Amino acid sequence: MSLLNVAKSKSLRGDIIRSLYDLYDTAIPISRVHDLLRYKSFYNKEDIRRAVGYLSGDKKEYVQIELNDKDYGASFVKLTPAGINLAEGDITDMGVQFGE
Numbered sequence: 001m002s003l004l005n006v007a008k009s010k011s012l013r014g015d016i017i018r019s020l021y022d023l024y025d026t027a028i029p030i031s032r033v034h035d036l037l038r039y040k041s042f043y044n045k046e047d048i049r050r051a052v053g054y055l056s057g058d059k060k061e062y063v064q065i066e067l068n069d070k071d072y073g074a075s076f077v078k079l080t081p082a083g084i085n086l087a088e089g090d091i092t093d094m095g096v097q098f099g100e
Contacts, residue, residue, distance in 0.1 A: 007097070008047075009047070009050070009051065009054075009095075010095055010096060010097035011097050011099065012037075012043055012047055012048070012051045013051045013054060013055055013095060013096040013097070014096050014097045014098040014099065015037055015043075015099070016033060016037070016048070016051055016052065016055060016063070017055065017062060017063075017079070017083055017086055017087050017096060017098075018087060018098060018099075019033060019036045019037065020033075020063065020077065020078065020079040020083065020087075021079060021083070021084065021087035021088075024079070024084075025078075025079075026078065027064075027066065027076040027077065027078035028076065028077060028078070029073060029074055029075065029076055029077075030048065030049075030052060030065075030072060030073050030074075030075050030076075030077055031073035031074065033048055033052070033077060034048055034073070045073070049072060052065060052077060054095060055083070055096075056077075060082075060093070061080055061082055061083075062079070062080060062082050062083035062086050062093075062096075063077050063078065063079055063080060063083055064077070064078050064079075064080050065077045066078075
């Protein structure tokens with residue numbers, strides 16, 4: 001993976017955390033996450049799927065996902081307490097970058 005793609009992935013993860021933080025305590029469909037990030041046209045659905053996988057993975061658990069096996073876009077995602085701490089800067093993750 002190129003350095004540009006690594007930076008893009010870290011930025012996307014931060015954008016997802018920030019978007020969910022702005023919708024505090026609300027579970028939203030993953031398709032809505034894509035809509036919230038539409039102004040950043042370089043993200044596609046697969047990028048978002050990988051980013052959510054990272055953010056919800058073991059030992060990360062920044063987001064909670066209620067998976068819909070038939071339609072991934074209809075799966076619901078919500079920020080966890082660890083995700084709130086990440087968004088507020090109380091903890092850090094080298095794989096997540098927030099824009100200034």
